[in-house]
Amino acid sequence: MSSKKIQAHQALRKRCPDTKPDSSRDQLGHLLRLFDQGKAMPAWSGYHVKSDGRAYFRPYVPKDLRPIIGPQPMVNLGMKASKEAERLALIHYIAFESMLSKRREELAAEAARPRPIPLGEMSEESRQSFAVQLAQGFNRTQHAALKGLRPREELLSLHESLSQIAGDVLSATGTEGLAWLTEAFLLAAEIPFDKTERAFRSLVFEFASALDSDFLKPSTRRLHGREAVPPPPLPRSDTAPLGAEPSRGLSVGQLIAVYTQGKERNPNGYTRKIVRCLTLFREVVGKDLPIAQLRQLHVTDFLRTICRLPSDWANRFDEGESIVGLLAAEADEVMSPTTYKDNYRAPLKAFLRDSRRDYGDVGFPALIVDGIEYTGDREAGEDKQRALRPDELKRLFESPDFALIANDPSADAAYWLPVIALFSGARPREICQLNPQTDWGFSEGIPFLLFSQATPAGKGVRKTVKTGEERRIPMHSELLRLGLPDYLGSLKQAGADRLFPTAAIKKGNPYEALGGAFTDLLKQVGLYDNAAPPGRKVLGMYIMRKTFITFAAHQRVISYEMTGHSTETTTIQRRHYITEHEPLGEPPRILRRLQHLRRWSHEQVTEVLPGSARARRAHGAGAPSRLPVAVGSH
Numbered sequence: 001m002s003s004k005k006i007q008a009h010q011a012l013r014k015r016c017p018d019t020k021p022d023s024s025r026d027q028l029g030h031l032l033r034l035f036d037q038g039k040a041m042p043a044w045s046g047y048h049v050k051s052d053g054r055a056y057f058r059p060y061v062p063k064d065l066r067p068i069i070g071p072q073p074m075v076n077l078g079m080k081a082s083k084e085a086e087r088l089a090l091i092h093y094i095a096f097e098s099m100l101s102k103r104r105e106e107l108a109a110e111a112a113r114p115r116p117i118p119l120g121e122m123s124e125e126s127r128q129s130f131a132v133q134l135a136q137g138f139n140r141t142q143h144a145a146l147k148g149l150r151p152r153e154e155l156l157s158l159h160e161s162l163s164q165i166a167g168d169v170l171s172a173t174g175t176e177g178l179a180w181l182t183e184a185f186l187l188a189a190e191i192p193f194d195k196t197e198r199a200f201r202s203l204v205f206e207f208a209s210a211l212d213s214d215f216l217k218p219s220t221r222r223l224h225g226r227e228a229v230p231p232p233p234l235p236r237s238d239t240a241p242l243g244a245e246p247s248r249g250l251s252v253g254q255l256i257a258v259y260t261q262g263k264e265r266n267p268n269g270y271t272r273k274i275v276r277c278l279t280l281f282r283e284v285v286g287k288d289l290p291i292a293q294l295r296q297l298h299v300t301d302f303l304r305t306i307c308r309l310p311s312d313w314a315n316r317f318d319e320g321e322s323i324v325g326l327l328a329a330e331a332d333e334v335m336s337p338t339t340y341k342d343n344y345r346a347p348l349k350a351f352l353r354d355s356r357r358d359y360g361d362v363g364f365p366a367l368i369v370d371g372i373e374y375t376g377d378r379e380a381g382e383d384k385q386r387a388l389r390p391d392e393l394k395r396l397f398e399s400p401d402f403a404l405i406a407n408d409p410s411a412d413a414a415y416w417l418p419v420i421a422l423f424s425g426a427r428p429r430e431i432c433q434l435n436p437q438t439d440w441g442f443s444e445g446i447p448f449l450l451f452s453q454a455t456p457a458g459k460g461v462r463k464t465v466k467t468g469e470e471r472r473i474p475m476h477s478e479l480l481r482l483g484l485p486d487y488l489g490s491l492k493q494a495g496a497d498r499l500f501p502t503a504a505i506k507k508g509n510p511y512e513a514l515g516g517a518f519t520d521l522l523k524q525v526g527l528y529d530n531a532a533p534p535g536r537k538v539l540g541m542y543i544m545r546k547t548f549i550t551f552a553a554h555q556r557v558i559s560y561e562m563t564g565h566s567t568e569t570t571t572i573q574r575r576h577y578i579t580e581h582e583p584l585g586e587p588p589r590i591l592r593r594l595q596h597l598r599r600w601s602h603e604q605v606t607e608v609l610p611g612s613a614r615a616r617r618a619h620g621a622g623a624p625s626r627l628p629v630a631v632g633s634h
Contacts, residue, residue: 035090046096047089048074055085057092065100068107072096108366117361119186119193119200127203128210134185135210138162142219152223159219162211169208178211179204250362252294253287259351268464270347276314277347280306283323291355292363299352299367306344307376311335337374345369384535385543387550392527393422399525413500413514414521416487418544423476425548426451428541432510433463434499436491447475447485458498462508515540 034041048058059072075092079085119127138158145155165177179195182204186193193200256278263271284302285294309323310316310331317323335344349369356364388396396402405414413432420431430451434440438455441448452470457463465471475484491501504513519540522528529538 031094032087032090035087044090044093046093047086049081053080055079055081055089057089057096059092059096062100065103069103117191119191119203120197122199124202127199128206130189131203131206131210132214134207135214138211138215139218142215142222146222155219155223159216159223163216166208166211166216169205170212175201175204178208182207250291250359251287252285252289252291253282255291255355255359255364256282256287256351259355267462273343274347274351277344278351279317280309280313280323280344281348281351283317290363291359292365294365294367296365296367299348299369300372303340303345303348303369303372304375306335307340307374308334311339334376334378336378337376340374340376345372385537385539385546386532386535387547388527388538388543393547396522396525396527401521401524405521410502412487413503414517416484416499417514418518418521418541419482420449420479420484421541421544422548423478424449424473425545425552426473427545428515429509429511430465432499432503432514433457433461435497436488436499437495437497440485440488443472447480448472449475456497458496458510460505460508461498461510511541 031041031044045060046057048056050056055077057075057077059074061069061072077085077088077092079088122130142155142158165181168174168176169178179200182200183193183195186203260275260278263274281302284305285298289298305327308331309326310329311333313323313326313335316326352367352369356366358364360366405411408415417428417431420426421428424431426449434449434451435456435458439450439452441450450470450472451465453463453465454470455463488499491499498510500510500514503510506512519528522538522540527538529536532538
């Protein structure tokens with residue numbers, strides 16, 4: 001173990017209270033008393049037993065504190081797993097949680113501390129006030145030295161030095177001496193500045209003027225023995241720090257405008273949610289409310305109120321309806337718990353946190369959203385969909401309705417979108433925003449699709465990849481058989497910059513107008529199911545993504561790299577995407593890592609999906625008798 005880790009280990013041990021049996025129970029807290037009495041306890045963490053039976057305490061550092069205090073080493077409790085070891089781990093837990101609580105208090109106090117604004121943003125009055133405070137500081141220093149009977153040479157030396165450099169500035173002889181001194185004071189006051197900006201030159205002049213009036217004149221009288229004029233008193237401790245700008249009465253509407261403009265300069269897939277949430281917050285709270293008057297009651301009432309809004313409030317608001325009117329009318333369907341949590345509470349939490357950090361010194365209060373739960377009448381996950389079963393896929397793709405699509409050369413989007421989604425697991429919008437000029441190609445002879453925000457977007461398209469990370473996936477053999485490379489090649493040759501050039505684009509989203517067509521297809525073939533319990537519904541295109549991930553899991557294929565999930569584990573997929581149990585009739589096939597596309601047998605590919613006029617017409621409108629979804633390698 002390195003010396004650094006040993007020191008960290010020892011530091012953690014020192015934070016823990018005395019663990020001897022006769023320790024004061026009051027000191028250890030209520031949790032320990034409950035444990036000793038064998039009563040039900042609130043959840044706590046940290047007790048860990050290794051495979052050899054040794055007991056440890058494993059400190060859990062919350063995500064928000066990890067960058068500050070870093071990871072903490074496990075503590076060897078010096079005994080095997082037992083009730084005594086668990087009790088000792090609980091003692092460590094109490095001490096560790098106390099340390100975390102104290103650190104948070106320190107951070108909150110630090111965050112609440114007023115901070116100077118940059119010199120370039122200070123008003124002329126603020127710069128003058130700063131200069132006067134500096135000059136009066138020299139005045140107080142000299143007066144204290146005089147009262148302490150310091151030698152005259154010391155007092156005279158300071159007077160002559162400051163008289164020289166201030167006089168050089170006021171007589172336009174030079175600024176070097178006082179500019180250096182000004183820079184030193186700005187650094188000491190932690191005021192950001194740029195020596196080349198006009199504000200710095202202005203401050204140097206104001207400093208020279210203040211030295212002349214607030215230091216040199218009273219100093220001259222003192223040194224000539226005329227009168228020991230006392231200096232002005234120190235500024236009160238409850239006033240703003242040097243350079244701090246007084247509140248300009250910034251309103252909620254103004255702050256939201258600044259915040260959203262900053263987000264829109266570097267947009268991502270989350271930007272639209274932030275703008276929508278804060279637009280609603282501004283309308284409900286009031287755009288003219290000064291930020292210093294914003295209260296926790298405003299935040300709590302807002303989050304509880306919006307649970308009564310109709311789920312389509314944004315579109316109706318854009319069409320001119322007022323928020324007051326939308327709230328007054330009884331909604332047929334309100335927003336879902338997931339929408340509330342992800343689209344409103346989470347963005348508002350980030351806004352309140354960032355605003356407290358950046359505007360706390362001009363009155364923005366500390367506000368929270370944690371614990372303000374959803375109050376609408378919908379259930380969490382009620383719209384969650386499931387994967388389609390093989391017989392349902394056969395029913396969909398063998399249907400006369402899909403046969404019409406397959407043989408209609410003008411129905412490229414209706415044909416290719418569900419097929420690509422089924423055999424790639426990609427998100428529908430990611431598929432629709434593919435640019436045939438840049439977002440596909442060949443690597444070692446294997447054709448691939450490229451999902452990236454960095455490549456050029458089609459005209460009118462706002463590209464978004466949920467994780468922000470580029471990924472390149474090989475085309476499934478069925479996509480090759482059905483002629484996807486040929487389709488992409490023809491689009492590229494024609495100069496098209498979108499996968500479906502004739503499809504409408506709504507607010508930068510090339511998928512939004514296409515989703516309804518697939519839902520209509522599900523209704524036509526009898527698969528649409530909005531009455532099923534949460535997690536079992538069949539509503540739209542996302543069932544293809546869930547189907548791909550579910551069947552990939554049944555084939556022991558780890559698909560997160562292909563589907564664009566942000567974690568290297570399958571936790572998200574198991575929780576939200578793998579919706580069907582693996583069939584018991586087939587023994588699992590263990591596949592090697594995905595390197596090249598696995599070629600299916602002839603029996604598996606002869607009648608999987610209908611072909612196209614380019615590759616479709618050659619194959620007719622057939623469909624599989626069983627679904628081969630395994631994606632793997634040779």
